[in-house]
Amino acid sequence: MSRDNKITNINNITIKVYPNSYDYREHIYKENNNKSGIYCWENTINNKLYVGSAVNLTKRFYCYLSITRLKKELLRYNSLINKALLKYNYSYFNLNILKYCNENDLIKWEQYYIDLLNPEYNILKIAGSNKGHRHSLDTMLKLKAYKPSPETLVKLRLAKELSGHITIVINKNNNFIKKYNSLNSAAKELNVTRQGLKYCINNNILLKKTFLIIKLIKLEF
Numbered sequence: 001m002s003r004d005n006k007i008t009n010i011n012n013i014t015i016k017v018y019p020n021s022y023d024y025r026e027h028i029y030k031e032n033n034n035k036s037g038i039y040c041w042e043n044t045i046n047n048k049l050y051v052g053s054a055v056n057l058t059k060r061f062y063c064y065l066s067i068t069r070l071k072k073e074l075l076r077y078n079s080l081i082n083k084a085l086l087k088y089n090y091s092y093f094n095l096n097i098l099k100y101c102n103e104n105d106l107i108k109w110e111q112y113y114i115d116l117l118n119p120e121y122n123i124l125k126i127a128g129s130n131k132g133h134r135h136s137l138d139t140m141l142k143l144k145a146y147k148p149s150p151e152t153l154v155k156l157r158l159a160k161e162l163s164g165h166i167t168i169v170i171n172k173n174n175n176f177i178k179k180y181n182s183l184n185s186a187a188k189e190l191n192v193t194r195q196g197l198k199y200c201i202n203n204n205i206l207l208k209k210t211f212l213i214i215k216l217i218k219l220e221f
Contacts, residue, residue: 036101050121051117
């Protein structure tokens, strides 16, 4: 589908645009199956944007183009784009493909477009911080601008052998590592809520700007 009218400057960098994506969802699924890349939701009423990336764009779009799925996710996570899609209706959104790229380059290009467009619906302006996006340990550490010592990395990888449900807390200031058998026990000692820790994990942010929280079941080594 081609864009007939310019709405925002995103027009100059979009390689594909799908107006009223819900009605054309089968076509969208077919065109983007097994393709990785960067996409952008564009609200045609207020011009607000959301930038994201996916290893398989079709699988990601399945989630967005299911009203039932959006409502269920909003019960668990605060998502501005999900709220907006439900509020304004798909007919008032354009789904843009900004770039197809290799899976290994997704984070780089997603961050590029986030910096370029400053999308209002992105709660965090850090590439790869979407719920459900799985990263390697090294990628997670890079996203947090944290450089652990070689000894710390060895301890983390050894910890993977123990259990897929261990929660690890790393103090980035001194590389101190502590393992917990549950998220609840970690939350209690750190004097925060369990949901607070889950938020840090899901959104790749540091707790109190100091503690890196890792639930090993979500890591790929």
